[in-house]
Amino acid sequence: MWSLSIPRQLRHLLLGSKRLAIFEACVIGVVSGLAAVLLKQGVGWLGGWRVYASYAFPAWITLPLIGLVGGFLAGWLVERLAPEAAGSGIPQVKAALANVPIALNLRVAIAKMMSVILIMGSGFNLGRQGPTVQVGAALAAQLSQWIPTSPEYRRQLLAAGAAAGLAAGFNAPIAGVLFVVEEFLQDFSGLTLGTAILASFVGAVVSRLLGDQGLNLAPSMTELQASFSLEDVPFFIVLGLLAGLLGALFSNGIFVSLAFYRRVIKLGLPWKIGLAGLITGAIVVMLPAAFRDSTGLQEFVNRGEAQWQVILLAFVVKFCLTLVAYGSGAPGGIFAPALILGSSLGYLVGFSAHSIEPLLGLPSEAFPGIGSTTTYALAGMGAFFSAVTRGPITAIVIVFEMTTDFNMVLPLMIGSVIAYLVADRFASGSIYSRLLAWNGIDLEKDATGNGNLWTTLTAATLMQRRVETLSSHLPVSEAMQAFSRSHHRGFPVVDGDKLVGIVTQSDLADMTRRSSSTAEVFLRDIMTPQPVTVSPKDPLTQVLYLLNRFKLSRLPVTEGHKLVGIITRADIIRAESDYLSGETRQFGPQPEPSYVVYQTRSPAVGAGRILVPLSNPRTAPLLLKLAAAIARDRDYELECLHVIIVPRSHSPAETTVRTTMSRRLLRQAEHFGQKWQVPVHTQARVAHDAAQAMLECIKERHIDLTLMGWKGSTSTPGRVFGNAVDTLIRQAACEVILVKLEEFKQFNRWLVPIAGGPNAQEALQLLPALTALAEQPDVLICQIFEAHQQKPDTTQLTAVVADLSDRLNCPVAALPVWGNSVPEVVTQLAQQEATDVIMLGASREGLLKQVISGNIPEAIARHSNQTVILVRGATASADHG
Known part of the structure; x- marks a missing residue:
């Protein structure tokens, strides 16, 4: 319909102005911050009750039982309410931002929050900061459904929600923005960055004011000024190398755990997560009491007050239990575990540096000397986080924002960059892209393949530049005549080159119902002014959104107010059909009739x-x-x-x-x-x-x-015989004969390979007419058998020769041939027998399959010096192979 139009001011509001963007960013930040606070409070309350129960009742029963029940309930919630809430949630957000159809809405956000509270409160070694990214993105996606917006702007809202979620989880607004840019978008456009920054800042402020949100660091880690000197550089390099190696091992361990649960544990999701909770509780029972409280364990490790053996044990236990939990599909992230593992590793390296310092002759107490173990712990946090997530910039900024100590920047840069480079050598690429690929969503393949072409299409690519228009000064009576002569249901109304409105059959019908006389009524009186339009640079996603949002069949394309073209639903459907079927590589409107x-x-x-x-x-x-x-x-x-x-x-x-x-x-x-x-x-x-x-x-x-x-060959990818020939073979219902002509010699010696298909029979039917062109024709019928067939069935070959002998006034010979390559056998035989013409029946396979498995007729024509005739029989309908 053309008649639907809205005021320009309201349309700009609906399609996403900057004022609306600021409002939506603030709303997303507030809601994401509140969600993060609620998540923290819920985890704290349930986790505190679990620790209390472990002391009030026998721990060897309480902890495994709570892990089992909590894991089962969380799995049941995810399975029944929102399967998209499984795992950390960051891969799902990455896929949604890449336009993969994955649900993100209020239902997913609620399921994620409830299941994460159950998981972390039951003692699973996972984090809540990763899930807040999905919660923030899901809430932003729900907002984009309540307030109409374009697909591109919806994508920006999702990015803002993800940034706000991470900022609220860590109290790190800058890190939230950088993580979204570094991991998700690689987009530094003003609107995307501005929306993400504002939402991230608001989310961090809300979480700090209401919940003192963030990763708990010991006071010694936030109050102590980090010390750094030249003597520390070799040890920070060692820290980076170890973090890279162990981070790569951790990343690969996640996929080993996922594979184990998928292939060995043949249970439903609730039971898998419940089993992981049971194992976690059983192991924690055997450890010191500090290990029962994840928050307490973090402080215990961060203070560095324990002996190195205990910190090493904490590293190993945290490492293994995180893999056990994540592989089960439990909703929870790896951000916090990665930071705690890095902190433990940093303390161990710092402790080792202090231990060997006297052996190296370095000062033991006086400055400069080896930095404190706290400095190494903070550097280790960034290094291990960088190795696991492949986000070195985010790693540096997260730790810096939590400490606000500029002295930490250089140690963080050394450890994080080295860890990233080392880990990338052993397990290349983003862990979140690899997790998506594990589940059958290969974003990197789509980004490098032709499927990415659709993201570059614009209205100018598909629009029709020749547009039938009417003048606003045209009388309605003449407009009716224009409609009667055209198949169009509406016309753009143009004065000069300026688009001033739209007139449709509905407008004319409404006017006729109101008044029986059309005298002195002009189009300007009944047209719809200020129609919905697009610019030539607008992406196809924006065009599709407007067509669906306002229930339109076509859109005028304008530069300013100048009409430059029109784009219809039919243009888009046709281009998509051509692209998918390989009919044409040239996008655009359908060609006019010849x-x-x-x-x-x-x-x-x-x-x-x-x-x-x-x-x-x-x-x-x-x-x-x-x-x-x-x-x-x-x-x-x-x-x-x-x-x-x-x-x-x-x-x-x-x-x-x-x-x-x-x-x-x-x-x-x-x-x-x-x-x-x-x-x-x-x-x-x-x-x-x-x-x-x-x-x-x-x-x-x-x-x-x-x-x-027929040229006999084609160099165009996706083509079997060539552009025009392919189209004719697919769509022409009549019989088609292709002829690759060599320099004219004669039509005396004919080679006809047969395979039993209907097209081979059509070729044989043409032989009496074509052999009449020769003075002394000679026909050789050959059938090709695979090399391993010692006693082939030649019944068909004998029958064909007998039939042709009765119909042709020339010698007809039969020859069985063995070989693995049909084109090679035919071309060699044609050369040996000095034939003039090779006659083929088109393959019974579809054209697409011929391209994949090898185009036999094209290969024969390419490598032979004879005239090649290819026959395709008549079809009831076009073959779209």
Whole structure:
């Protein structure tokens, strides 16, 4: 419908102005901050009750039982309410931002929060900061559904929600923005960054004011000024190397754990997570009491007050239990575990540095000297986080924002960058992209393949530049005549080049119902002003959104107020169909119908017609000779066609062309017909596309057989025989014969491979007519068998030779041949037997399968020096292979 229009101010509000962007960013930040606070409070309350219960009741029963029940309930919630809430949630957000259809809404956010509270409160070694990213993105996605917005702007809202979620989880607004840019978008556009920064800042402020949100660091870690000197550099390098190696091991361990649960543990998701909780509780029972409280364990490790053996134990236990929990599919993140593991590793390296400092002759107490273990712990946090997430910038900024100590920047940079480089050598790529690929979503493949082409399409790519318009000063009575002459249901109303409105059949009908007289009524009185439009640079996603949002069938394309084109639903559907089927690599509107500029007619005395497209004066006589031989045998007429191609920006019916070459070529066909005593009709068509013109001629002239020249090879990817030929073979219902002509010698010696298909039979039916062209024809029928077939069945070969011997007045021989490559066997046999013509039946397989498995006819034509004739029988409908 064209009649739907809204005021310009309201439309700008709905489609996402900057004022609306600021408002939505603030709302997203507030809601994400509140969600993060609620998540922290819920985890703290349930976790505190679990620790209390472990002391009030026997721990060896309480902890495993709570882990089992809590894990089962969380798994049940995820399975029944929102399967998208499994895992950390960051891969799901990454996929949604890449336009993969994954649900993100209020239902997912609620399921995620409830299940994460159950998981972490039950003692699982996972974090809540990763899930807050998904919660924030899901809440932003729900907001984009409540307030209409375009797909591109919705993507920006999702990014803002993810940034706000991470900022609220860590009290690190800058890190929230950088993580989204570094991991998700790689987009530094003003609107995206501005929305993400504002939402991230608001989310962090809300979480800090209401919940003192963030990763708990010991006072010694936040109050102590980090010390750093030249003597520390080698140890920070060692820390980076160890963090890289162990971070890569941790990342690969996640996939080992996932594979184990998927292939070995044949249980439903609730039982898998419950089993992980049971194992976690059973192991924690055997550890010191400090390990029962995850928050307490973090402080215990961060203070560094324990002996190195206890910290090493904490590293190993945290490492293994995180893999056990994550592999089960439990909703929870790896941010916090990675930071705690890094902190433990840093303390161990710092402790080792202090231990060997006297052996190296370095000062033990005086400055400069080896930095404190706290400095190493903080550097280790960034290094291990960088190795696991492959986000070195985010790692540096997160730790810096938590400590606000500029002295930490250089140690963080050394450890994080080295850890990133080392880990990337062992397990390349983002862990979140790898997790998506594990579940069958390969974002990197899609980004490098042709599927990414759709993200670059714009309105200018597909729009029709020739637009029928009406003037606003046109009387309604004349407008009605324009509608009666056109198939369009509406017209843009243009004054000069300026688009001023839209008029539709509905507008005319409404006016007629209101008044029976159209006198002194003009289009400006009934048109819809200020219509919905797009610019040529708008992406296809924006065009599709507007078409669906306002229930339109087409959109004017404008530059400012100037009308430059129009884009319809049909244009988009056609381009998508062409792209998916490989019909064309050129996107754009459908070509206009061809236009006949010259034609001659002979008496219609034949039983059928053969279409012979002519373009090359050198090959035309040979094609006509073959066509005439078939026409005489079948009592057919010849329809000779020459196509004149014009650019798509010009209408075939309105373009001036020279027909001198066409007339000369078609007159040659007429003379040939008189010589062979075959009726010949001729026509020249002006067209955008040669194949389209041939199909129109086939339909209009009721063609029974098309015989056309063929180069014998194609270099175009996705093509089997070539652009025009592929289209004709797919869509023409008549019989099609392709001829690859070599320098004319003779048509004496014929080689016909057979395989038993219907097209091979069609080829055999043409032999009596075509062998009549030779003075002394000689036919060799061969059947190719696989090399391992010692005693092949030659019944079919014998029957074919016997049948042809009765119908042909020439020798017919049979020859079984063995080989693994059909093209190679045929070309070698043709060379050995000195044949003039190779005649083939088109494969029974679809064209797409031929491209994949190898195009046998094309390979034979490419590597042979003989004339090659390929026959495809008539079909009831087009073959879209």
